Amino acid sequence: MEIRSLTRAEAEIMKILWHLKKAFIKDVLAQMPEPKPAYTTVATFLKILEKKQIVSYNTYGNSHEFFPLISEEEYRRHEVDQLMDNYFDxxxxxxxxxxxxxxxxxxxxxxxxxxxxNNKNKKQ
Incomplete structure (x- = not known):
């Protein structure tokens, strides 16, 4: 799966999801700093993250419980690879x-x- 870079707002939501493991929109909102965005704003960002195939959800009635499809480590690796490729040859x-x-x-x-x-070299 191709990982796409996140905007600052998307990354903020993902950090919360990585921490909570799974969450409803209200749970994500509860973890966000003041001033909190609107419920619909968080819902929109979660839809975008779903389209990017970074999150998915389970449905319970009319509610969606979101969870990450990639780990924070996988995303970090992607971002460092992009940084290395784009700026450091x-x-x-x-x-x-x-x-x-x-x-x-x-x-x-x-x-x-x-x-x-040195420790890495000794292990090889």
Whole structure:
């Protein structure tokens, strides 16, 4: 299945669904910060997410209980792949060097990254 990128509002709803595992619209609304959107707005976004094949639902009478079709990890992987492809020529070195230069990684961060790489290499 092809994963499509989410808008900010769609991602906010998905974060709630990933956390709750399954939810009715009222449950999603209850988790949203103030000012809360209208019930119909959340319903519209959930319909869009359904069309994108990111959520599905079970029907109980007139109510729909929504649940994610992809995990947060799968979506995160998709977004990083898109970022790497679109901005960093699929180069991890380019991505890391960007963060080192632009985000001012501290020595602690670099040490953690080096430790992760060393541990990964030892396991291979």
């Amino acid at each position: 699929n180069s991890v070195a380019n991505l890391v060097s960007f963060f080192v230069k632009e985000k001012g990684l501290e020595d602690k961060d670099l040490d953690e990254l080096a430790s992760f790489i």
